[in-house]
Amino acid sequence: EPEVTQTPSHQVTQMGQEVILRCVPISNHLYFYWYRQILGQKVEFLVSFYNNEISEKSEIFDDQFSVERPDGSNFTLKIRSTKLEDSAMYFCASMGRRQYFGPGTRLTVT
Amino acid sequence: GDSVTQMEGPVTLSEEAFLTINCTYTATGYPSLFWYVQYPGEGLQLLLKATKADDKGSNKGFEATYRKETTSFHLEKGSVQVSDSAVYFCALVSNFGNEKLTFGTGTRLTIIP
Numbered sequence: 001e002p003e004v005t006q007t008p009s010h011q012v013t014q015m016g017q018e019v020i021l022r023c024v025p026i027s028n029h030l031y032f033y034w035y036r037q038i039l040g041q042k043v044e045f046l047v048s049f050y051n052n053e054i055s056e057k058s059e060i061f062d063d064q065f066s067v068e069r070p071d072g073s074n075f076t077l078k079i080r081s082t083k084l085e086d087s088a089m090y091f092c093a094s095m096g097r098r099q100y101f102g103p104g105t106r107l108t109v110t
Numbered sequence: 111g112d113s114v115t116q117m118e119g120p121v122t123l124s125e126e127a128f129l130t131i132n133c134t135y136t137a138t139g140y141p142s143l144f145w146y147v148q149y150p151g152e153g154l155q156l157l158l159k160a161t162k163a164d165d166k167g168s169n170k171g172f173e174a175t176y177r178k179e180t181t182s183f184h185l186e187k188g189s190v191q192v193s194d195s196a197v198y199f200c201a202l203v204s205n206f207g208n209e210k211l212t213f214g215t216g217t218r219l220t221i222i223p
Binding site: 099102 | 146151156199212214
């Protein structure tokens, strides 16, 4: 079965630093998503991306966040200046007939 | 806005026990409903889904029926196995243009032999 991949699996960064989380969606999919899950809490929608632009974003997705599809295969989430409360598991998903999720990147901000 | 409420865990059962994980939702229109499962160290996998009222989704012995009158989508399995130990998430999609998922908090299930 096709799969979404994410790198790194775990990222540790200091508060105020920029991080880029990477995702490789399934190749013929057109919709891409980022979700996050703070430890012990629900999975929350961050942003959806279609046709090289954001189609919807949540109130969590403020000016510190950005997404990009820099080439034909990668889909990235950038956090410009990380905060302690950004510590979470970040999931990428892409959609064909249904949404396929990657294994997640655990971001720890110290 | 849309929301999903799941029964709180953790849930611990003996092998071959009957499982129910409750899920209710609030949404505009007619959402599609999903159960996702997350095994340790892995991503979210779609377990089953239902797209309209009275539909029953099923997979791997799990079932859930879309009940519009009670706005519920409870997950059931008649005889659980140790390999079913995972976190289970109920979710919905109400915006068909975007397919954004709204998740419940997840229920951690542990099956003991």
